[in-house]
Amino acid sequence: MSLSESTPVLxxxxxxxxxxxxxxxxxxxxxxxxxxxxxxxxENGAGKSTLIKIVAGLHRRDSGIFRFRGAxxxxxxxxxxxxxGIAVIYQEPTLFPDLSVTENIFMGRQPRSRxxxxxxxxxxxxAAEIFARLGVNLDLNRPADGLSIAxxxxxxxxxxxxxxxxxxxxxxxxxxxxxxxxxxxxxxARSLRDEGRGIVFISHRFDEIFSLCDTITVMRDGSYVATTxxxxxxxxxLVTMMVGREVxxxxxxxxAEIGEVVLEVENLKSAGTFADISFTxxxxxxxxxxxxxxxxxSEIVRAIFGVDxxxxxxxxxxxxPVPKGRPSAAIRAGMALVPEDRRQQGLVVDASLAxxxxxxxxxxxxxxxxxxxxxxxxxxxxxxGRLEVKTSALSMNAATMSGGNQQKVAIAKWLAxxxxxxxxxxxxxxxxxxxxxxxxxLLSQLAGEGMAILMISSELPEVMGxxxxxxxxxxxxxxAELDREEATAEKVMHAATARHEKNRQEAAA
Amino acid sequence: xxxxxxxxxxxxxxxxRAVRSILASRETAIVLVILAIIAVAxxxxxxxxxxxxxxxxxxxxxxxxxxxxxGSAVVIITRNVDLSVGSTLAITAYMSGxxxxxxxxxxxxxxxxxxxxxxxxxxxxxxALVAFGKVPALVVTLGTMYIYxxxxxxxxxxxxxxxxxxxxxxxxxxxxxxxxxPLLTIVAVxxxxxxxxxxxxxxxxxxxxxxxxxxxxxxLYGLPTTKRVITAFILGGALAGLAGVMYAARYGTxxxxxxxxxEFQAIGAAVIGGVAIFGGSGTVxxxxxxxxxxxxxxxxxxxxxxxxxxxxxxxxxxxxxxxxLDRYLSVRRHRKLQEARDDA
Numbered sequence: 001m002s003l004s005e006s007t008p009v010l011x012x013x014x015x016x017x018x019x020x021x022x023x024x025x026x027x028x029x030x031x032x033x034x035x036x037x038x039x040x041x042x043e044n045g046a047g048k049s050t051l052i053k054i055v056a057g058l059h060r061r062d063s064g065i066f067r068f069r070g071a072x073x074x075x076x077x078x079x080x081x082x083x084x085g086i087a088v089i090y091q092e093p094t095l096f097p098d099l100s101v102t103e104n105i106f107m108g109r110q111p112r113s114r115x116x117x118x119x120x121x122x123x124x125x126x127a128a129e130i131f132a133r134l135g136v137n138l139d140l141n142r143p144a145d146g147l148s149i150a151x152x153x154x155x156x157x158x159x160x161x162x163x164x165x166x167x168x169x170x171x172x173x174x175x176x177x178x179x180x181x182x183x184x185x186x187x188x189a190r191s192l193r194d195e196g197r198g199i200v201f202i203s204h205r206f207d208e209i210f211s212l213c214d215t216i217t218v219m220r221d222g223s224y225v226a227t228t229x230x231x232x233x234x235x236x237x238l239v240t241m242m243v244g245r246e247v248x249x250x251x252x253x254x255x256a257e258i259g260e261v262v263l264e265v266e267n268l269k270s271a272g273t274f275a276d277i278s279f280t281x282x283x284x285x286x287x288x289x290x291x292x293x294x295x296x297x298s299e300i301v302r303a304i305f306g307v308d309x310x311x312x313x314x315x316x317x318x319x320x321p322v323p324k325g326r327p328s329a330a331i332r333a334g335m336a337l338v339p340e341d342r343r344q345q346g347l348v349v350d351a352s353l354a355x356x357x358x359x360x361x362x363x364x365x366x367x368x369x370x371x372x373x374x375x376x377x378x379x380x381x382x383x384x385g386r387l388e389v390k391t392s393a394l395s396m397n398a399a400t401m402s403g404g405n406q407q408k409v410a411i412a413k414w415l416a417x418x419x420x421x422x423x424x425x426x427x428x429x430x431x432x433x434x435x436x437x438x439x440x441x442l443l444s445q446l447a448g449e450g451m452a453i454l455m456i457s458s459e460l461p462e463v464m465g466x467x468x469x470x471x472x473x474x475x476x477x478x479x480a481e482l483d484r485e486e487a488t489a490e491k492v493m494h495a496a497t498a499r500h501e502k503n504r505q506e507a508a509a
Numbered sequence: 510x511x512x513x514x515x516x517x518x519x520x521x522x523x524x525x526r527a528v529r530s531i532l533a534s535r536e537t538a539i540v541l542v543i544l545a546i547i548a549v550a551x552x553x554x555x556x557x558x559x560x561x562x563x564x565x566x567x568x569x570x571x572x573x574x575x576x577x578x579x580g581s582a583v584v585i586i587t588r589n590v591d592l593s594v595g596s597t598l599a600i601t602a603y604m605s606g607x608x609x610x611x612x613x614x615x616x617x618x619x620x621x622x623x624x625x626x627x628x629x630x631x632x633x634x635x636x637a638l639v640a641f642g643k644v645p646a647l648v649v650t651l652g653t654m655y656i657y658x659x660x661x662x663x664x665x666x667x668x669x670x671x672x673x674x675x676x677x678x679x680x681x682x683x684x685x686x687x688x689x690x691p692l693l694t695i696v697a698v699x700x701x702x703x704x705x706x707x708x709x710x711x712x713x714x715x716x717x718x719x720x721x722x723x724x725x726x727x728x729l730y731g732l733p734t735t736k737r738v739i740t741a742f743i744l745g746g747a748l749a750g751l752a753g754v755m756y757a758a759r760y761g762t763x764x765x766x767x768x769x770x771x772e773f774q775a776i777g778a779a780v781i782g783g784v785a786i787f788g789g790s791g792t793v794x795x796x797x798x799x800x801x802x803x804x805x806x807x808x809x810x811x812x813x814x815x816x817x818x819x820x821x822x823x824x825x826x827x828x829x830x831x832x833x834l835d836r837y838l839s840v841r842r843h844r845k846l847q848e849a850r851d852d853a
Contacts, residue, residue, distance in 0.1 A: 057731075058729075077731055078728065078729055078730070078731040079731025079732075079733075080731075081731075082731050083731075090729070094723065094725060094726035094729045094730075095723070095726060096718070096719045096722035096723050096726055096727075096789065097722055097723065097789070098718060098721075098722040098785070098789035098790040099715075099718060099719060099722055099789075103715060103719075107715065107716065107719050107730055107732070108712065108716065108719075108730050108731060108732050109712075110712055110715065112712070116711050116712070117710050117711065118710050118711060118712060118715065120710075145842075145843065146842065146843050271844070
């Protein structure tokens with residue numbers, strides 16, 4: 001197949017998108033041809049998802065060139081993109097849990113007979129035909145609620161097929177599929193390619209990329225890095241392009257003395273989300289939880305902290321057991337959790353800085369059940385100073401602060417409780433590079449003072465740069481434990497997908 | 510497995526599924542409860558069912574609430590709620606009487622259509638505030654509940670429309686029977702059938718469920734969310750408006766306090782009938798049966814000799830029971846499916 005003869009179905013060049021002060025996409029460029037399967041690779045946070053959301057009509061670009069089938073395009077809604085012939089299979093399926101599988105495929109464009117009545121038989125038949133083509137046996141009438149991610153993805157794929165799209169974007173469609181299902185999906189993708197459609201395929205698995213795609217575009221830190229035919233590149237070259245910098249420089253990890261075991265988790269299990277979770281965190285140690293988005297990392301720490309309950313297993317802090325399902329008990333025992341979503345879960349954004357910092361120690365601040373602003377200010381001042389939160393007064397609203405400062409306030413709030421274990425979920429998501437380093441320095445310093453830190457991060461360099469030990473989570477299980485010295489991007493990536501490999505081998509056997 | 514055997518299996522399971530879902534459905538359960546209540550009441554007092562008056566009341570009493578419950582169900586299915594429908598009913602009920610007083614000779618059909626139109630406009634105000642203003646429906650309609658009620662209080666004052674103010678033909682509609690079935694009941698059933706068909710078998714109807722099931726997904730699917738939500742509120746308002754006209758014809762007297770608290774009865778009926786309070790599931794049939802159950806229980810409890818206080822408590826218990834049951838069933842189903850997946 002000669003690429004130069006076919007026309008580009010999608011053309012992006014120098015596309016830029018910012019959210020407030022955060023640049024999500026600095027230079028998004030990709031050219032996808034009809035009859036081609038084009039891989040888009042990069043670390044989490046490299047800007048792939050933003051790029052796709054622009055193509056799908058969820059975001060509007062700030063600047064840059066966006067052409068679809070040769071014509072300039074700017075979609076104001078997903079409906080417009082869809083009508084133009086773009087189908088997107090998202091990383092996390094978005095289905096209607098109450099509606100049937102069939103309805104989920106056809107919602108908004110059900111086949112109709114006379115009088116606008118939905119032709120349920122035709123709808124059913126078409127769904128059955130698509131599933132037969134996919135080789136999937138799924139009950140067409142059951143509600144989507146409770147379906148596995150794999151089955152939900154299948155519905156998403158069926159939806160895209162029924163749309164008869166010119167461009168199919170698959171955002172990590174294989175993340176939760178079994179080996180057989182992946183092979184089936186690839187067969188379908190190839191046949192769609194042979195029909196002359198363009199396909200963008202996003203995946204973290206190099207084996208998949210090399211077996212399926214003909215062209216690869218690499219992104220890093222919101223920018224285009226390179227495009228290369230698959231045949232002319234290698235695993236190692238891709239990793240170098242993706243990571244692209246020396247890890248140690250950015251992450252000022254100082255050596256800390258490792259002390260006693262602080263957190264001990266044994267055989268934690270919660271049906272449907274995770275199982276066999278056992279690990280320890282010692283004083284002065286930073287343990288990184290790495291893995292793909294949706295692997296169950298956040299759920300595990302939520303269970304440890306008591307936000308969610310779990311089925312079996314035990315959690316102990318400083319040698320004494322922590323009762324399950326009770327965050328207040330976890331806090332009393334000495335745990336602190338800085339959640340992933342600062343604005344929604346970590347802060348009261350409409351309240352002052354001092355009130356936010358004082359929030360976790362309200363009981364200690366109150367006298368006769370009353371809390372005064374001056375007591376809050378007194379308690380908050382040392383913390384705000386220490387974290388160099390740049391805000392003129394303690395009375396400033398958290399909502400008006402930058403993402404980096406908000407994160408520091410969220411951390412300060414918990415430090416005020418004097419925890420022995422700090423759990424932090426995606427500490428630097430959505431924070432600009434300068435402030436990132438400050439958050440990292442703070443974590444490093446806290447570890448140096450003997451605090452045990454459990455850090456979830458989807459950014460590989462962050463995990464590898466900050467953590468003394470890395471636990472890789474794949475599909476709700478710990479698939480590898482790597483020491484700082486032995487951890488490489490490849491090893492972590494491999495472990496994050498390892499269970500699939502095992503499943504695949506079992507399926508093949 | 511060949512495609513042919515696959516489809517045959519599908520068809521087989523479709524039939525058994527249909528039978529099983531009818532047997533297990535909330536609608537069936539409620540119909541059975543209603544029948545049981547009627548049986549008990551009739552056993553204690555033969556004339557509850559076997560008299561012209563008893564038969565008529567049995568059908569007539571729930572019909573106005575049925576119309577309102579259908580509207581409320583549609584709104585709730587889109588993950589919204591409308592608390593202002595009781596006040597809307599008061600406005601159109603009083604307006605109907607006023608029209609006959611101020612403009613004698615107004616054709617009845619004009620009064621009916623005007624009632625529906627005014628209700629629709631009041632619903633549109635709610636819908637626009639919710640859809641464009643991005644204000645939660647609970648807050649918007651709590652506000653308009655008081656505003657609409659205030660409007661009718663200002664308009665009517667302590668005035669009251671009496672039966673003598675309205676033409677005999679109009680009042681006749683309120684009690685008229687066709688083949689022993691009251692006209693108002695026929696109206697309610699027609700509304701129910703049309704709404705039921707629309708929700709179950711048209712694109713816009715199914716999209717109501719989709720929007721209530723997951724608003725974010727609806728946006729990703731490119732569904733016209735704003736338009737549909739406004740439509741739901743307009744429909745809810747229009748049906749409340751129609752209910753107001755029915756109220757005037759049925760009771761003959763209308764004061765500013767007409768329909769006070771009916772919004773909660775309508776929501777209660779929908780919830781008892783299996784409409785999920787967070788949207789996405791349930792049918793208008795369930796809501797209508799819920800309305801029949803509520804109204805029939807209200808009439809039966811005094812016959813059985815239960816004191817007034819307990820009558821309200823029974824209604825409350827029914828609503829809570831329905832929600833707890835729904836929650837329990839859905840949690841259990843969810844858990845079972847997940848465990849099955851883990852074991853696989």
